[in-house]
Amino acid sequence: MLQRTILGLAPIQNSLLGTGVVLTVLFTVSRPEASAGLGALARLLFWSAHIGTALLAILVVSALIRRFNPTRWPLWWLVVSLGLFGCLLSAPVYWLLELGFAPHLEHSEPDGYWDVLGARGPWHGIAAEAVEAMPQFMVCWIAINLPLLFARPTVYGDGGGDNPSDPEPTSDTEQEMKQRRDQFFDSLPEVIGTDIVAISSDLHYLNVYTELGQAMVLGSLKNIAEAFGEEGVQLHRSHWVMKKQVKKVCISREDAYCLTHTGQRVPISRANRKLAKALFGQLNHSAVALQGAVSANAAAPLKRVQ
Incomplete structure (x- = not known):
């Protein structure tokens, strides 16, 4: 708890x-x-x-x-x-x-x-x-x-994963970003792997969600967003999501969020709704059906949909 x-x-x-x-x-x-x-x-x-x-x-x-x-x-x-x-x-x-x-x-x-x-x-x-x-x-x-x-990782499946293979950096900036990613991966429990789905911040904590589980580590969401660059997007001041993990997008008058392939709901702030539409506009056709299917879970951001 x-x-x-x-x-x-x-x-x-x-x-x-x-x-x-x-x-x-x-x-x-x-x-x-x-x-x-x-x-x-x-x-x-x-x-x-x-x-x-x-x-x-x-x-x-x-x-x-x-x-x-x-x-x-x-x-x-x-x-x-x-x-x-x-x-x-x-x-x-x-x-x-x-x-x-x-x-x-x-x-x-x-x-x-x-x-x-x-x-x-x-x-x-x-x-x-x-x-x-x-x-x-x-x-x-x-x-x-x-x-x-006292945080302990929550595991969704068995086993861990290796660090994703990055292409060889071609500049000092890319080298620095790779070092940041490697340090971040090293801070995660091996059991949840390194296939990042989403990350949320709470004060100085980062709640990291992967395809295999979730864990809490120390860090800055801004630094993580910079380290992953165009691979992910921060659509809320406290939440970041890996772009390839987004399955559907729901944007309505009352609510807005991304639904990932693992069932995480990543909130989208009102100021970033246009950005979400620009990035994931092709996914919005299923938003109405999606909203009705998961409305019971609307009170818990980043809650895993069973």
Whole structure:
């Protein structure tokens, strides 16, 4: 249930904003000690800033983690070290918030070791905020990365596949693209092979779908799209598909997606509908029949049609 989602319920990137709103409302209503003495509006602003800062830091470290090669660095090490870095990024903002709201807080006077340390000066205050925020931040960050840390490949068939044979590169650019593809293939579990069907992104994760199965790896969808060049197309900001794998295209007023030979449904954004028609226009004649045949699966992008 951890594969591709938080507890199998929703993509992580779509859950962050909702989680932030829920936590902000919860802390505003419950009046924890950290905001004691503030009025309702001030508490709302205080917790919106606190939680918003944490979520922004998570997005920053999510962007950074995509730049590291997990074959060179242990994944657990990357997650923990970048989580600590994200906490350090948040600390100066937390310190400024405490400084700005301090005159209105009931406990504005130092009442603990870290408060006493923080009162010694700006750097001490930032360090104290980092230490106090670290447990909560790291728990949230590691929870977000559980799908990646414990991901296991899902197999559709038996055996694996060899890396697709590329023609010999004729330029430095083609050589670089081939190296990118080879690195990407090396990151995939052998059991699912390398016949790529589609790839979707969720924060710093890539959910890779092949003819034999699916797996979650670390990476950037933009880099993958560049590496495969004209072999595939990104018709949605979070989804890419191999052109030769597209069987049918369905474009209607309410929905638009590609159906692959393996049964994956790859969403098409409204802005890319014209591009999809230009690329796969000859497949649109069966779109109406297709829509009725698979309408029951419309709620799950990239869901395998049985």
